[in-house]
Amino acid sequence: MILHKQEKDLLKQLEKKVSAKIEELEMNRDSARRAAFWLAEKNLASVKEGEKRTYQRTVECEKYAKEGFPEIRIMEKVGRPVSELGEEEKIGLIWAKKNNWIDIKEGKIEKLEEPPAEYALQKAALEPEKAAPEEIELLKKRKLLREETEKELLVSITQKGKEEAAKLEEGAEEEDSWEIGELTDDVIASGKWKSSKFRKYSIAPTRDAAIGKVHPMTRMVSRIKRAFRDMGFEEIEGGMVESAFWNFDALFQPQDHPARELADTFYLAGEEKIEDRKLLERVKESHEKGWKYEWSEKEARRRVLRTHTTALSARHLHMLKGREAKKYFAVGRVFRNEATDFKHLAEFHQVEGIVAWEGATFRDLLGLLKQFYSNFGFEKIRFRPSYFPYTEPSVEIEVFFEEKGEWMELGGAGVFRPEMTKPLCDVYPVLAFGLSLERPMMLMEGLKDIRAFYKNDLEWLKGGGVNR
Ligand code: DAH
Numbered sequence: 410m411i412l413h414k415q416e417k418d419l420l421k422q423l424e425k426k427v428s429a430k431i432e433e434l435e436m437n438r439d440s441a442r443r444a445a446f447w448l449a450e451k452n453l454a455s456v457k458e459g460e461k462r463t464y465q466r467t468v469e470c471e472k473y474a475k476e477g478f479p480e481i482r483i484m485e486k487v488g489r490p491v492s493e494l495g496e497e498e499k500i501g502l503i504w505a506k507k508n509n510w511i512d513i514k515e516g517k518i519e520k521l522e523e524p525p526a527e528y529a530l531q532k533a534a535l536e537p538e539k540a541a542p543e544e545i546e547l548l549k550k551r552k553l554l555r556e557e558t559e560k561e562l563l564v565s566i567t568q569k570g571k572e573e574a575a576k577l578e579e580g581a582e583e584e585d586s587w588e589i590g591e592l593t594d595d596v597i598a599s600g601k602w603k604s605s606k607f608r609k610y611s612i613a614p615t616r617d618a619a620i621g622k623v624h625p626m627t628r629m630v631s632r633i634k635r636a637f638r639d640m641g642f643e644e645i646e647g648g649m650v651e652s653a654f655w656n657f658d659a660l661f662q663p664q665d666h667p668a669r670e671l672a673d674t675f676y677l678a679g680e681e682k683i684e685d686r687k688l689l690e691r692v693k694e695s696h697e698k699g700w701k702y703e704w705s706e707k708e709a710r711r712r713v714l715r716t717h718t719t720a721l722s723a724r725h726l727h728m729l730k731g732r733e734a735k736k737y738f739a740v741g742r743v744f745r746n747e748a749t750d751f752k753h754l755a756e757f758h759q760v761e762g763i764v765a766w767e768g769a770t771f772r773d774l775l776g777l778l779k780q781f782y783s784n785f786g787f788e789k790i791r792f793r794p795s796y797f798p799y800t801e802p803s804v805e806i807e808v809f810f811e812e813k814g815e816w817m818e819l820g821g822a823g824v825f826r827p828e829m830t831k832p833l834c835d836v837y838p839v840l841a842f843g844l845s846l847e848r849p850m851m852l853m854e855g856l857k858d859i860r861a862f863y864k865n866d867l868e869w870l871k872g873g874g875v876n877r
Pocket residue numbers: 716717718719722761762797800820821822823824840841842843844
């Protein structure tokens with residue numbers, strides 16, 4: 410039988426002791442524990458789990474142990490009025506009275522009986538292991554002892570174990586004849602390997618192990634990030650709580666736009682600050698000139714859970730320096746005040762991007778999107794004219810869903826309108842797109858219900874569809 414060094418060690422000890430608690434063994438507690446269970450699996454030992462109670466004296470108890478219990482010490486006060494007693498003496502009074510050693514007559518302490526020369530309760534407090542159960546109970550009730558239970562293991566050798574122990578060679582515990590379990594550089598360099606024995610592998614067949622895996626969504630996000638980086642985009646990030654200013658106003662979305670209503674957007678309590686007053690003036694002017702209404706700063710200061718990652722694009726356009734060309738992308742969580750069903754979630758992800766470059770054309774945008782989707786195996790995509798307050802021209806991207814023989818919407822894109830980009834930065838044109846993450850993933854994973862992303866279905870989580 411192949412035994413680990415620690416198993417042999419334990420077996421040898423048990424051969425002499427027959428049975429022992431883990432802490433009585435001459436080896437490290439953890440090793441002993443482990444070895445005990447290994448031996449038990451091989452029927453060479455048996456392991457019994459028990460509970461051990463230990464008692465801890467409280468600070469108060471330590472004091473009594475040193476100075477004497479208050480019910481004993483109160484006996485010195487026989488004849489004195491109760492009214493002059495301090496806190497601890499009062500405690501003594503109560504217990505001495507319960508013990509029938511004293512009584513109170515006309516407000517004074519009267520002795521009934523001499524306490525025993527050796528007070529049992531004090532003895533119990535000093536040696537709780539030897540105390541009677543009632544004494545322990547009383548000490549616990551008086552908060553003088555704290556009881557703690559500890560698990561303990563008892564290992565015993567079995568008949569088979571004894572036979573196996575007898576077979577172990579003498580001196581097996583000497584270092585030189587240890588079986589080497591791990592081949593390290595030291596074992597090789599020192600030449601120890603020449604004279605050592607190596608532990609044999611004991612490989613047990615295992616069933617399908619549920620190995621921890623990266624969530625399919627996380628894997629998809631990594632793929633998307635890689636795809637954009639490969640195309641020369643830089644990643645941008647930002648918080649999920651936004652001002653209406655960055656989420657809507659900076660995007661030239663008028664303040665009476667239906668998407669801004671409570672039925673579509675989650676508003677949060679409180680207000681956001683709009684630090685850049687010059688920018689605020691430019692955005693205001695753009696709205697008032699373009700949409701012909703009186704723009705309200707108060708409305709712009711409302712706090713929202715971002716409804717799209719386009720808010721991030723706006724923020725980063727504003728951070729551009731001069732007319733520098735930049736390609737940015739973001740993957741982020743967005744929120745819509747919507748009822749959920751098989752196609753809709755109130756909380757989902759968007760993939761957003763901009764190309765700010767004077768030389769950019771609308772055709773570049775379409776080519777870029779085509780290239781991006783072909784990375785994920787979507788070859789058959791089409792663009793349809795669409796509308797967004799911030800883009801002109803605007804398109805909707807659709808993919809052909811073979812299984813259903815239908816086109817499915819994947820996202821929007823367009824060229825940011827000058828009414829939007831002019832107040833933010835001096836670059837025009839800026840190509841922009843905002844894509845769904847969950848929709849194409851559903852197609853790739855063959856999911857029929859978008860809520861599957863949050864269902865934690867183990868079969869799906871283990872399947873690793875995205876990396877197929
Ligand atoms: N923000 C849009 C949405 O949430 C998507 C979008 C459309 C983003 C066009 C863009 C864009 O950047 O140019 O539906």
